[in-house]
Amino acid sequence: MPELPEVETVAAGLRNSIVGQRIASGRLLTKQLARVNPKNFSSIVSGKTIESVNRKGKQIIIVLSGDWILWVHFMMTGKLWLLSPDEPETKFDGAVFELQPLRKKLVFYDQRRFGRLKLLRGGELTGLKEYARLGPDALTVSSEGFIQRLKERKKNLKSLLLDQTAVAGLGNIYADESLFLAKIHPAAHSSRLSKDRLSELYSSMQKVLAGAIRAGGSSIRDYSAVDGQRGYFQIEHRVYQKTGLPCPICGRKIERITIAQRSTHFCPRCQRK
Known part of the structure; x- marks a missing residue:
């Protein structure tokens, strides 16, 4: 999607x-x-x-x-x-x-x-x-609003990032990439993370989204823009669909687990619980 x-x-x-x-x-x-x-x-x-x-x-x-x-x-x-x-x-x-x-x-x-x-x-x-039912847009929500919405819902972060009523716009690709950049485990519980860590996640999310927009999105299957041009952010994915490949930071193999019925990709060393 x-x-x-x-x-x-x-x-x-x-x-x-x-x-x-x-x-x-x-x-x-x-x-x-x-x-x-x-x-x-x-x-x-x-x-x-x-x-x-x-x-x-x-x-x-x-x-x-x-x-x-x-x-x-x-x-x-x-x-x-x-x-x-x-x-x-x-x-x-x-x-x-x-x-x-x-x-x-x-x-x-x-x-x-x-x-x-x-x-x-x-x-x-x-x-x-x-x-x-949509929550605030992921690109325009404030850091304070983002942290508040994650704190009040008290779930694991991957599920929250996919929840369009919490923050609208993220899916599997950009949830995984944002969590990796912030060095946060996808199963980490929002209520157990400090505001500083959630602020890091917010900054990482904004950085990933901005980079993906500059690249015209990710064309993994058949996505293309209105003029038929394909995006190229997929070449910058660091963990999404990289199961078994070395982490670009530490070299540990990327792992895949299932959270919220979705495949979730992360580095077990860089993203400790």
Whole structure:
């Protein structure tokens, strides 16, 4: 699943290319998306201007004129691509929007069809369960807010970093990499760590996320940005999916355990409990 850096890369690409564009036409191409959207979806979006593109956690909010919003969650394999209007449609296209005067089409593409796209009135966003449950964004939360939310939940840190109601945006990749950089064991309990150690984790998380965004995210499977470009932060991963390889700091073999039903990678020497 694309995590915060990948989704931010997509959102930034959209901000730079589609804000101010008019939707000449918009269509839903799958039953899954048609079921959760207004029946007159096409007539509502046609003629609307794209006013802004925002992101919270792993979700994208495209603000349209007339107090309408397109809410997007990629889930496992969703993508937003800007393509030539002559590009043939595929069986994995879920929605398509013709943009003018750009003369491009914005395509919501999703091989596994778990991705979500909903047209909402502006005031409905805060009532959307998937959005309302989010904690503060991992990129913008303050150090004090981050520490407080981890302390009050009293769980192991890997579970907390994956919990979107605690802090929104992290997934398996960036939780593992942030914990490694902070030299904290993923099973360490938040209530047993000092505020100074959690502050180190916060700083490490910010450093990892910033680096991943600069690199355009991690393209491990099929993630790509709106222009089809792949990210390259995967070449900087230090523990994620490195089981059995030497730790880049101490040389001890990276180990894998399961926490919160997710594979978790760490160095048993650098990240002692």
